[in-house]
Amino acid sequence: MLNSRGALEGLRVLDLTDLKGHLCCRLLAEMGADVIKVEPPGGDPARRIGPFVDERPHRDRSLFFWFYNLNKRSLTLDLDRPEGAATFRRLAAGADIVVESFKPGTLARMGLEWDVLHALNPALILCSIAPFGQTGPYRDLEADDSVLTALSGMLYVNGFPNEAPVRPLGLQAYHSACYYAAIATMCALFARDSSGEGQWIDLSMQEAAASAVEHVSAGYFGAGLVEPRRGTLHWSRFFRVGRCRDGYVMHCTLGDWTSLVEWVKGDRKAQDLVGEEWNELARRRDDAEHLFDVLDDWVKAYSRDVLLERAQLLRLPYASVRNLEELPDDEQLNSRGYFHDVEHPELGRTIRYPGAPYLFSGSPWRVWRRPPLLGEHTVEILGDELGISAKELAMLVAEGLI
Amino acid sequence: MGRMALEGVRILDFTWVVAGPVATRILADQGAEVIKIERGGLAEVSVLGPRRTGLQGELHRNKRSAAINMADPRGVQVARRLAAISDLVMDNFSARVMRGWGMDYQSLIKVKPDIICISMSGLGHTGPRCNYVSYGPTLQALAGFTRMMADERGEPAGYGYSYADMAGGYTGALAALIALWHRKRTGQGQFVDLSQFEALVGLVGPAMLDISVNGRSQAPPGWKSQEAPAAPHGVYRCRPRGDDDDRRIVIAVHTQAEWARFVGAIGNPAWTADPRFRTLYLRIRNSDDLDAHVGRWASERDAEEAASTLQRCEVAAGVVLNGADLCARDPQLRERGFFAPVKLPGGGLTHVPGVPMRLSATPGSIRTPAPEVGEDNDYVLGQLLKLSRAERDELIAQGAVWSR
Numbered sequence: 112m113l114n115s116r117g118a119l120e121g122l123r124v125l126d127l128t129d130l131k132g133h134l135c136c137r138l139l140a141e142m143g144a145d146v147i148k149v150e151p152p153g154g155d156p157a158r159r160i161g162p163f164v165d166e167r168p169h170r171d172r173s174l175f176f177w178f179y180n181l182n183k184r185s186l187t188l189d190l191d192r193p194e195g196a197a198t199f200r201r202l203a204a205g206a207d208i209v210v211e212s213f214k215p216g217t218l219a220r221m222g223l224e225w226d227v228l229h230a231l232n233p234a235l236i237l238c239s240i241a242p243f244g245q246t247g248p249y250r251d252l253e254a255d256d257s258v259l260t261a262l263s264g265m266l267y268v269n270g271f272p273n274e275a276p277v278r279p280l281g282l283q284a285y286h287s288a289c290y291y292a293a294i295a296t297m298c299a300l301f302a303r304d305s306s307g308e309g310q311w312i313d314l315s316m317q318e319a320a321a322s323a324v325e326h327v328s329a330g331y332f333g334a335g336l337v338e339p340r341r342g343t344l345h346w347s348r349f350f351r352v353g354r355c356r357d358g359y360v361m362h363c364t365l366g367d368w369t370s371l372v373e374w375v376k377g378d379r380k381a382q383d384l385v386g387e388e389w390n391e392l393a394r395r396r397d398d399a400e401h402l403f404d405v406l407d408d409w410v411k412a413y414s415r416d417v418l419l420e421r422a423q424l425l426r427l428p429y430a431s432v433r434n435l436e437e438l439p440d441d442e443q444l445n446s447r448g449y450f451h452d453v454e455h456p457e458l459g460r461t462i463r464y465p466g467a468p469y470l471f472s473g474s475p476w477r478v479w480r481r482p483p484l485l486g487e488h489t490v491e492i493l494g495d496e497l498g499i500s501a502k503e504l505a506m507l508v509a510e511g512l513i
Numbered sequence: 514m515g516r517m518a519l520e521g522v523r524i525l526d527f528t529w530v531v532a533g534p535v536a537t538r539i540l541a542d543q544g545a546e547v548i549k550i551e552r553g554g555l556a557e558v559s560v561l562g563p564r565r566t567g568l569q570g571e572l573h574r575n576k577r578s579a580a581i582n583m584a585d586p587r588g589v590q591v592a593r594r595l596a597a598i599s600d601l602v603m604d605n606f607s608a609r610v611m612r613g614w615g616m617d618y619q620s621l622i623k624v625k626p627d628i629i630c631i632s633m634s635g636l637g638h639t640g641p642r643c644n645y646v647s648y649g650p651t652l653q654a655l656a657g658f659t660r661m662m663a664d665e666r667g668e669p670a671g672y673g674y675s676y677a678d679m680a681g682g683y684t685g686a687l688a689a690l691i692a693l694w695h696r697k698r699t700g701q702g703q704f705v706d707l708s709q710f711e712a713l714v715g716l717v718g719p720a721m722l723d724i725s726v727n728g729r730s731q732a733p734p735g736w737k738s739q740e741a742p743a744a745p746h747g748v749y750r751c752r753p754r755g756d757d758d759d760r761r762i763v764i765a766v767h768t769q770a771e772w773a774r775f776v777g778a779i780g781n782p783a784w785t786a787d788p789r790f791r792t793l794y795l796r797i798r799n800s801d802d803l804d805a806h807v808g809r810w811a812s813e814r815d816a817e818e819a820a821s822t823l824q825r826c827e828v829a830a831g832v833v834l835n836g837a838d839l840c841a842r843d844p845q846l847r848e849r850g851f852f853a854p855v856k857l858p859g860g861g862l863t864h865v866p867g868v869p870m871r872l873s874a875t876p877g878s879i880r881t882p883a884p885e886v887g888e889d890n891d892y893v894l895g896q897l898l899k900l901s902r903a904e905r906d907e908l909i910a911q912g913a914v915w916s917r
Contacts, residue, residue: 118695130740142691160741162723174726175740178718244871249845253829254765256740261763262831264839266748268673270664275748275761276833277670280661281717282739290683291539295870297690298518298543302875304697306516310874318851318869321839323679325531325571325866328852331840332864333567338836341673343659347560350650352659352669359669361654365560366646392560423645430651432659432669435720435731446640449711450725463725465718468711469688470637472618473703474695 117143118474122300124208125149125199126183127190130157131316132212132240133179134289139208139296140182141467141476147492148183149190149199152511154485164458170485171457177482181453181464185483186492189512196221198507201497204232208296212240215250225311236299236309240292244315254316259284263320264327271342287323288316348399352432353407358415359432362406364395366427374425380409439463451478489513517544518875522693525550525592525599526576527616528685530561531649531675532709533605533633534572535682540689541575542868542877548599549573550592553580553887553915565883566863573883574855574865579894580887580915583614587913592616594898597624600696601689605633605681605709607644618704627702629692633685637708647710649675656713663733680716681709743767744796745775745803748833749811751819760816761833764807764823769793771828778826779810840864855882887917 120143126136127149140146148155157179158170165172189195200223203209209228211218218224218239225237239245242254260266260279270277295312303309321328326346330336343352349365364371368390375381382405388394395402410418415431422429438444447470452461467476493499493513507513522545526537529551541547561569579595582588593616596602602621604611611617611632618630632638635647650672653659659671688705696702714721723729736747743765751760766775769792776785784790784806789799796803811819816832823830834843840852853867868877894900894914908914 118691118698138687156741162719162727162729164726166727166729174722175719178722243845244849247845247848252824252831253827254831255738255743255767255829257736257738257746257765258763258829258831261748261761261833262843262845264834264836266763267833267835269662270670270673271668274664275750277662277664278734278736278739278748279676280658280671280734280739281720283676283716286716287679287683290680290687291870294539294683294686294690295872297687297694298870298875298877299872300694301690301697302516302518302872306874308874310872312873313871315849315851315869315871317845318849318867321846321851322866322869323676324674325568326674327836328840328864328866329562329566329568329571331836332852333562333570336836343670344673345650346674349560350648352654359654359660361651361659363648363651365648396560423642426646428646428648428651430647430654432654433657434660435657435717436724438657438714438721439725443636443640443642444711444714447637447708447711449714462722465715465721466711468684468709468715469705469707471688471692471695471703471705473699473701474691 115143115474116479117141117477118471119144122208123147123206124210125202125206127209127211127213128240129155129212130160130179131285132210132289132292133157134286135238135240135292135296136183136210137179137181138289138293141478146183147202147488148180148185148483150185150187150485152187152189152513158485177462178464180482181478182480183483184480184488184492185486186489187486187513190221190223192512193222194507194510195512196223198493198512199223200227200231203228203235206232206235208236208238210238210240210292210296215239215241215245229309232309234303234307234309236296236303236312238292238296238312238314240288240314240316242316244318245313256282256284259316259320263317264324265320268324268327268338268340270340272340276340283323284316284320288314288319291319344399344403348396351399351403353403353410355410355413355415355418360410360415360418361430361432362403363428364399364402367425368395370425371427375406375409378409378412380405453478453481455481457484486513516875517877518872519543519545522546522601523599524548524601524603525595527602527604527606527611528633529605531572531678532681533603533685535678536633536685536689537576537603538572538574539682539686542879543875544877547576548595548889548893549576549578549884550581550583551578551886552582553917564885565857570855570863570883571865574879575881576884577889577892578884578886579890580917582913582915585911585913587908587911589614589616591894591898591908591913593621593624595893596621596628598897599625599628600693601629601631603631603633603685603689607634607646608632608638609644622702627696627700629689629696629702629705631685631689631692631705631707633681633707633709635708636710638706649677652677652710652713656710657717658713661731661733663735667733677709677713680712681707684712738765738767741767742793742797744793744800745807747804749808751811751814751816754815759835762811762816762820763831763833765829772796774826775823775828778823778828853879855879857882885917887915890914890917
């Protein structure tokens with residue numbers, strides 16, 4: 112299997128998603144599935160989202176698009192016109208999976224809804240990702256990632272009390288939904304192996320994001336509490352950010368208490384933490400504000416990295432609060448080969464991509480294709496693989512369908 | 514109850530805290546038999562709260578629990594026999610723990626040649642920092658999330674919860690399915706070395722590329738849109754509801770067409786004709802003034818009313834839901850029955866977030882509440898391993914297994 116593309120080799124995925132669903136298909140592509148990104152003739156709108164290479168906006172220079180579309184092929188096809196939709200049905204007849212993130216009802220308008228696709232190819236799996244899913248009173252409402260963080264309970268619990276909530280970093284409502292969509296698609300593949308039948312997955316981004324703030328529902332259903340914003344004090348009350356000489360650290364009071372308090376005592380900063388009662392987890396939780404105030408005073412004199420290394424030697428789960436710029440040089444990431452250099456011959460450049468969070472011993476994760484240029488594989492897919500004649504292709508081009 | 518996608522898959526689950534249990538929960542919801550192997554006999558309070566309700570109720574529904582003492586060689590023997598009849602063994606310890614027990618991949622292929630082992634450690638099994646002790650919040654700090662989510666004063670304010678545990682959980686579940694698929698096709702098991710830290714770094718991919726390609730430093734984005742540019746784009750305070758003055762909505766206006774709908778929705782006030790707000794570029798450049806106007810509009814309305822006024826004109830907007838809004842009042846989640854009731858043994862009911870993926874033929878389900886520690890000892894030792902009552906009692910007497 113060493114030369115294979117990965118565990119999902121042999122599966123064909125038609126990717127109709129916009130930026131809400133890009134990650135789902137990337138997750139399948141990097142495991143070896145043949146993912147064909149079907150773009151409108153003008154290109155996926157995400158190609159217009161920055162940052163861009165050298166900050167020069169161009170549809171084939173969007174780093175945003177690149178990150179989410181690694182390992183995919185690109186086909187342009189105008190699904191809004193009947194001839195385009197007809198061509199898509201021919202593709203779907205030979206595909207395993209279709210993933211889409213249109214507004215609910217759009218596929219039906221195109222003549223590509225579940226009943227049609229299922230009749231055409233009973234083994235096909237359709238995964239529909241939508242802000243609120245395919246049913247319910249909010250089905251047709253508008254939402255981007257920030258609105259979804261609000262409506263999933265995610266936003267309310269980020270930030271300090273008496274301040275506005277702080278927006279989560281990095282499109283996490285979309286990402287949560289895309290992970291669940293990829294997981295659901297894999298589950299549908301297993302079910303298909305025994306039944307021979309595909310199925311339709313209804314993925315609500317609101318539900319996926321709501322599942323990512325489990326302490327909120329746990330607090331409500333478990334204890335009747337409305338979880339407040341607590342600044343950086345974690346809801347468990349065992350973590351808080353403290354300021355040190357050259358930055359910030361994340362305190363953690365779950366590690367071996369004796370080691371921590373002996374260290375603080377050695378620095379003559381322990382104040383009342385010397386008492387036996389602090390050995391109890393419950394005491395450290397209940398009196399967390401005071402405990403962290405004392406520890407804040409203690410870390411003031413330390414540099415962030417010295418504190419981190421010494422804490423870890425004592426097996427205390429402290430961490431430094433780092434900037435994103437520190438990650439590309441991170442020793443741990445680099446020693447695990449986390450970043451992957453990918454050739455972009457058109458630009459004469461090698462681009463360093465973040466990789467996957469898992470190392471598979473038997474079925475590799477790999478980059479086997481840089482993100483596609485717009486329509487790069489249209490002729491290859493429609494002509495060579497689907498058998499559309501050169502003449503017919505010329506017609507499709509002339510009519511602006513591809 | 515219908516068919517389940519993962520029926521027949523058995524997972525020996527050594528995971529604890531949150532990230533690992535999220536991964537195995539996702540698989541259990543789809544029908545995998547997940548057997549938690551855990552320490553019994555603990556009198557101390559769990560930092561995660563009670564077992565059947567709250568967070569643990571959410572994490573461990575649909576699972577079984579066996580209380581096996583891994584510090585005892587006879588306990589390890591029991592666990593190895595269980596591994597021999599399982600498809601996957603999952604853990605979220607650092608590398609040395611499973612190796613110390615003889616439960617690592619290299620040891621287990623001797624009892625089950627096609628076993629799949631998924632280890633979801635904090636920073637991975639290799640590299641200079643593989644033995645760092647970590648939790649979700651500390652990984653978020655290392656990965657830049659804590660700092661990049663700055664508040665109005667510029668202070669780090671990142672995540673009041675452990676999103677890292679979710680990212681780790683999703684990737685763990687996905688890795689398990691990929692490895693199972695590979696085994697189905699080739700007959701071969703494998704070892705997956707998953708780093709929760711790397712799972713987080715992968716979620717800020719465009720920023721990572723911006724740094725490596727353009728060398729650009731990353732400022733906390735605040736309310737700047739992190740997808741296509743937008744203005745207005747932010748959180749706006751609304752009229753108090755009773756004594757609750759923390760009522761807010763989020764509004765996101767991306768395109769020129771959306772701006773026109775927004776202006777119509779709020780009734781074409783004179784300020785919207787200001788030339789400084791004419792194009793998206795100008796609205797972003799003058800967003801402080803723009804936000805002041807939008808903020809005034811919002812402050813005179815109830816949050817729900819403001820959001821629905823905008824949504825009626827197809828403008829993306831939503832109330833910043835607090836826990837009660839989310840769990841008890843949101844019309845969409847209620848209509849779809851997202852929060853699911855779970856019957857507790859001995860009467861009573863709790864609710865947990867439902868299965869956040871709806872498969873038409875094999876929808877997954879919530880079948881059983883979280884088990885108490887060791888609740889399934891008899892099933893696991895008796896039915897699965899065919900140990901007699903006397904043999905089980907002996908293991909308990911020896912301290913290899915905790916009685917419930």
